Amino acid sequence: MSLRPDELVAIAAELNRELAGGVVQKVYAPTTTRVYFEVRVPGRSVTMLVCSDAGATRISAVLERPQNPPTPPTWQSVFRRELTGAKLVDAEALPTRKTLLLHFTKDARYLTLVLEVTTAPVIVLCAGENVLSQSIPTRPGLRVGHPWKPLEAHEGKPQPSRLQGERTFLRLSHAAEALLATVEQKTWVDARRAPLLAKLKKLRRTVEKVRVEADRSAQANALRREGELLTQNLYRLKRGEASVTLTEYLEDGSTNDVVVTLDPRRTPQQEVEHRFHQYKRQLRGAEMAKARLATLHKEEEGLQAQLTALETAPPEAPPLQSSPRSTAQQQPLPPYREYLGHGGQKIWVGRGSAHNDALTFHVARPFHVWFHARGVPGAHVVVPLDKQAQLTPEVLLDAAHLAAHNSDAKGEPRVEVSYVPVKYVHKPKDSAPGAVTYTREKTLMLRLEPGRLERLLSAQSEP
Incomplete structure (x- = not known):
């Protein structure tokens, strides 16, 4: 042009x-x-x-x-x-x-x-x-x-x-200035819109995942219904059965035969407890997902408002770009973002695939603790503890929340997170950037706490 x-x-x-x-x-x-x-x-x-x-x-x-x-x-x-x-x-x-x-x-x-x-x-x-x-x-x-x-x-x-x-x-x-300044303005606006559109696209994918979790109330109620039926017919159950047909009495006086699948390894009482445990777990997850949906919808509205403001704003001259010489004089960014967890404990989160490798194998010490969302791509998270220091439960949860949030499981109400001392994390030969193996890990099933995550994200500091 x-x-x-x-x-x-x-x-x-x-x-x-x-x-x-x-x-x-x-x-x-x-x-x-x-x-x-x-x-x-x-x-x-x-x-x-x-x-x-x-x-x-x-x-x-x-x-x-x-x-x-x-x-x-x-x-x-x-x-x-x-x-x-x-x-x-x-x-x-x-x-x-x-x-x-x-x-x-x-x-x-x-x-x-x-x-x-x-x-x-x-x-x-x-x-x-x-x-x-x-x-x-x-x-x-x-x-x-x-x-x-x-x-x-x-x-x-x-x-x-x-x-x-x-x-x-x-x-x-x-006329040349009028023509190409307009092109320059459009290019600048498009460059500002691109990250907003990418963020909006990612946000909408997260909304769809969270909406599935929020819609599990019906599954939870089905588990409660089975638990109540099993409780009423506990005397009829025998360990080792794969299924049982029970009669459900409806409000209108009619009856309905319900086939309940059983685990032959469980006792009748364990079957009942398992149903009610899963009912409470799924109901709690659905409630958390609904709260998360409300937050995501607010974020989406904010992004849409920014896009609308860009499209309707009067034309303005693009800002002058700083020269490469002045940029080169700036200190390079470290391969991680730093957050402050419970008690002021620093938590490092890798910026990307290559940065993950730099964080884990060049910055972190062997006695630091390494976190990663289990089974999904995500950022490497490191808690730089002092030597001989112990990982407190609160810092453990803080680091696990950041590992889950900076992974493809972002937005899920429950995420498995593995953690292990850095010395047990290894880089396979010829593997892709960020790909690692690890041994002697421990794994926790993390239940997302929106308040904790919000506190951590607002506590990002300059490393």
């Missing part, structure tokens, strides 16, 4: 008509892909933008420029030193090479600002034939202090110009 070769030709011709002879007064380079320069011609000043952002590469006229960041990229000093006070001689388009050249003179020196409009666009500033500076990412083969080499020529199919405008001065340059 960047400028087309024929559009480069048209803009170059326009710049030769209306800006040739203009003097550069100010230069700004807020990012490693954008250069703004103010050109003074008789009677007016105009701000031009040269941009090498992929998908929106352009040279255009802008009405206003964004403010510079507190620490702009270092190439801004090069552009200011070389271009401030320079005179624009002419603009030259190389349509078969998808390149635009702006030629300047300053103090008897010739300078060229190059814009290559390709799938890997780049801005290059040359003094004579040699490269002074270039945008990031750079083009392979281009080096500062070495001659600039133009791209290979390729003949392409003619494409109609999309540049339409109503201005009289620099009409096409302003």
